[in-house]
Amino acid sequence: MKALGFLCRNRPKWWSGCCSLMEKSHQYNFQSTLYSTEAVPELTTDLVNIMEKRLSAIEHRAACLQNFMNQPEASPAEYARANKELRKLTGSMDLINELRAKQKEIKGLNSLMDECSEDKDMRDMATEELSEATEEEKRLQKLLLESLLPKDEADERDCILEVRAGTGGEEASLFAMDVFKMYEKYSLKKGWKFEVVDVVESDLRGYKEASGAISGADVYGMLKFESGIHRVQRVPVTEKAGRVHTSAVSVAILPQADEVDVQLRNEDLRVDTYRSGGSGGQHANTTNSAVRIIHIPTGIMVSIQDERSQHMNKAKALKVICARLYEMERLRIHASRSKLRSEQIGSGDRSERIRTYNFPQGRVTDHRVGITHHSINDVMQGESLDVFINALLLQQEMEAIASFGAD
Known part of the structure; x- marks a missing residue:
């Protein structure tokens, strides 16, 4: 029961409403099965901020589940339930990790441009790499947004x-x-x-x-x-x-x-x-x-x-x-x-x-x-x-x- 309390205490407030979304997104192939992600309009700052809060909640939940599964006092039933929920988050977490790595790369490139402001060749190279990294960041954000959008539970049916x-x-x-x-x-x-x-x-x-x-x-x-x-x-x-x-x-x-x-x-x-x-x-x-x-x-x-x-x-x-x-x-x-x-x-x-x-x-x-x-x-x-x-x-x-x- 102590372990179960740990799981419940570490749920974000909106997590119960998001679980059904995650259940769908773990099966999502993240290449937009129905149409190209390029048709999706540019993400606004507000939309990105909202999505970032949800991504942070997913990261927090995945970390809590992983920590819980490493505790020896977890019962087999509780372990199985936590493992099942963690598997559902795998697809989203893979994309989130890609996004975080790309954001870290962008931050490093911005720092490099500040440090090499007088070196034109280095600055031009960093600018080109930054442009490519920023486009990749937007692509990952769009794919993550699609994975979070509510879906009709019947969509996958015959x-x-x-x-x-x-x-x-x-x-x-x-x-x-x-x-x-x-x-x-x-x-x-x-x-x-x-x-x-x-x-x-x-x-x-x-x-x-x-x-x-x-x-x-x-x-x-x-x-x-x-x-x-x-x-x-x-x-x-x-x-x-x-x-x-x-x-x-x-x-x-x-x-x-x-x-x-x-x-x-x-x-x-x-x-x-x-x-x-x-x-x-x-x-x-x-x-x-x-x-x-x-x-x-x-x-x-x-x-x-x-x-x-x-x-x-x-x-x-x-x-x-x-x-x-x-x-x-x-x-x-x-x-x-x-x-x-x-x-x-x-x-x-x-x-x-x-x-x-x-x-x-x-x-x-x-x-x-x-x-x-x-x-x-x-x-x-x-x-x-x-x-x-x-x-x-x-x-x-x-x-x-x-x-x-x-x-």
Whole structure:
């Protein structure tokens, strides 16, 4: 207990709020996994001062943990807990040590310039080295700032993609198919695994609704701002007079849930099986392979008939239900705390129009960041989606930096 008291007494006051940040930053590769650190604006003096206080607190905490682990009276459980926390700080401490060494070098170069004020060659050499060292200091500071910024705990998760046709009839269904395939192509381009969960086709073989499971590194963090209304303006195949119609589809990106995140009780589920429909074939309508699951407390209903096996359809349906329940809980907690997203990026709600695809003019516009890309074919092939995704992620980071001092 004495050792435990030592650990608690040496925690900075804000440490409990920072622990979750450190837990994320120890896995951070410090090369900015999503976009270049050069896009981050110059650090202000106030921001550097705030960050320095936090870095000092991390250094102090790491020293306390190291000192504690060297004490013989620490119990195995306390030692293991301290060692685990210290490992989480390793990534940050490596960068902090680099920064401190660079700051020491800068201090030495400044002293050298004062001492050699009359030696022009020496002063010029020191000035050049000082310029390089100062740039390296800024780079390390930016990387450390990124590691300290709050991150969505779900960013590293896989996700469930849901696309539904909205206003526009058959044209909306056809565009829903285009959008679903756009994300499939983008996923393959990124090296992610894309699995079709379920598709409900329209009369013209468009998609009334479709869902897929996307797996890979930081999938949800990359795609989370794709949720919302995607509007299309084009001449439908059903239009004989050549007039441009406006239709819409809704996209939802849900983080996949682990079993520990969502506890599904059998008594809360109603499972129905029925014969799947479709285009026919020897396996169609011969067994009750299609599955419909209703989560009674929330009324969430998921129907899957994509697989020939009832067990596989049930597993897919449960995965989607878990993702929806997990997202509902995340939104509830998010709403009860504070508004962390900006009005520009928006909440990702499906009722919000986020992007317009104008085929006659060959352009795609994201209304949240005001970016227009003039090669709509590249976007639909999944080649240029990063133009919008990276802009939205950068906007999120800028907001986090702006609120850093208030954390």
